[in-house]
Amino acid sequence: MARHALITGITGQDGAYLAKNLLEKGYVVWGLVRRSSHFGIADHRLRWLGIEKDVRYCDANLTDLSSLIRAVEMAKPDEAYNLGAQSYVASSWQQPILTSNVTGVGAANVLEAIRIVSPSTRFYQASSSEMFGLIQEAHQSEKTPFYPRSPYGVAKLFAHWMTVNYRESFNLHASSGILFNHESPLRGIEFVTRKVTDGVARIKLGLANELRLGNIDAKRDWGHARDYVEAMWLMLQQDKPDDYVVATGKTTSVRDMVKIAFEYVQMNMDDHLVIDPELFRPAEVDILLGDASKARAALGWEPKTGLEDMIREMVDADIERHMRA
Ligand code: NDP
Numbered sequence: 001m002a003r004h005a006l007i008t009g010i011t012g013q014d015g016a017y018l019a020k021n022l023l024e025k026g027y028v029v030w031g032l033v034r035r036s037s038h039f040g041i042a043d044h045r046l047r048w049l050g051i052e053k054d055v056r057y058c059d060a061n062l063t064d065l066s067s068l069i070r071a072v073e074m075a076k077p078d079e080a081y082n083l084g085a086q087s088y089v090a091s092s093w094q095q096p097i098l099t100s101n102v103t104g105v106g107a108a109n110v111l112e113a114i115r116i117v118s119p120s121t122r123f124y125q126a127s128s129s130e131m132f133g134l135i136q137e138a139h140q141s142e143k144t145p146f147y148p149r150s151p152y153g154v155a156k157l158f159a160h161w162m163t164v165n166y167r168e169s170f171n172l173h174a175s176s177g178i179l180f181n182h183e184s185p186l187r188g189i190e191f192v193t194r195k196v197t198d199g200v201a202r203i204k205l206g207l208a209n210e211l212r213l214g215n216i217d218a219k220r221d222w223g224h225a226r227d228y229v230e231a232m233w234l235m236l237q238q239d240k241p242d243d244y245v246v247a248t249g250k251t252t253s254v255r256d257m258v259k260i261a262f263e264y265v266q267m268n269m270d271d272h273l274v275i276d277p278e279l280f281r282p283a284e285v286d287i288l289l290g291d292a293s294k295a296r297a298a299l300g301w302e303p304k305t306g307l308e309d310m311i312r313e314m315v316d317a318d319i320e321r322h323m324r325a
C-alpha cells in the first residue's frame, strides 16, 4: 500500500520540491491549497517541476481549523509536513498579526487537526534559523538558545515549541526541522538570492541596468531546497521524533553572493549595484551559521549542492525565463 503524505504550503518552494521527492518515492501526495481569485497561478512551481497533475488537492487554510480537520480526514496521511507560512521576514513587520496567525497559530491548528483526527500521523514542522536571530553562539545547533529578531522569528518559535509540546503532551510523532536558508530557481522573487539572480539575468539581457539591495554585509548559511526536503523526509522515518538543525556549515555575505552571480555572467557588480537604505530592516539578523552534526550523524544527511553551483543554476533559470517571456 502506498503511503499518503499531506503537505501544507505545497505551492511554495519547499512544498513543490518535497512533493516531487515524495512522488518519486511512491507516495500519494496531497497538497493543501488556499482559495485565491488568481485561478491557475498558485500551482506555477508544481507546473515548473511537471508534477501538478500528480498531486491531489484539499481546499483549506492554516487559519481555519475546520478546513484542516477536513483535509486530514480526506488525505488520511501517514505523514504531514507543515510548510505553509507567511515566510517573508520583511513582510512580517508590515503584517505581524497575520504572520502570527498563519506562521505561529497555523502550526497549532495543524497539530490540533492531527491530534483530533489522526494521532498516528507523523508530523513535520518547518522551523527556521530565524529563531536564533541575535545569535547566542557562533555555530547554532539544537542546543543554542533562541533570540528571534522579527515577528516572523517569534511566530516560528511559537510553532516550534508547540511541536515540542504536542510531542511531550500527547506522544505525537512530531519533529521540528530547524532549517537554515535554502534557495533554488523556485525561491520567491522577494528573497535576496532570487532577487539577485533575477536582477543579474535582467541586466545581462539588457532589460535593466541596476540592482537595488539593502544590507549586503548580512551573512547567511545558504543551501539548496532540493537537498533540504530530503532531510525533512528523513526526520519522519526515524523511530523517535526529534529536532534537527539542517545547514551547510558555511556562511557567506550577501555581497559575496552577489559577486558570484555577476562574475558568472562576466559582469562587474560595482557597475550595477545600488544600496538603498529603504531596504534595511528594523532589526537585522547579521549572521547565521548552522551546525548540522546531529542531522549528519543521526539521519545520514549531507548537503549536495554548493552555493556557487546553486547561484549559477538560479541565474541560468532566470535568464531562460526572461528569454521565453
Ligand atoms: P514559501 O513562501 O515559498 O511558501 C509558503 C507556502 O505557504 C505557500 O504554499 C503559501 O501558499 C502557503 N501559505 C501561506 N499562507 C497560507 C495560509 N493562510 N493557509 C495555507 N497556506 C498558506 O516558503 P518556502 O517554501 O521557502 O518555505 C517553506 C517553509 O519553510 C515555510 O514555513 C518557511 O517559513 C520555512 N522555512 C523556509 C526557509 C527557507 O530558506 N526557504 C528556511 C527555514 C524555514 P500560496 O502559494 O497560496 O501563497
Ligand code: GDP
Residues within 6 Å of the ligand: 089, 090, 130, 181, 190, 191, 192, 193, 195, 212, 213, 214, 215, 216, 218, 219, 220, 254, 279, 280, 281, 284, 285
Ligand atoms: P531571510 O534570512 O529569511 O530574511 O532571507 P532574505 O533572503 O529575505 O534575506 C537575507 C538577508 O539579505 C537579510 O539579512 C536581508 O537584510 C539581506 N538583504 C539585503 N538586501 C536585501 C533585499 O533587497 N531583499 C531581501 N529580501 N534581503 C536583502
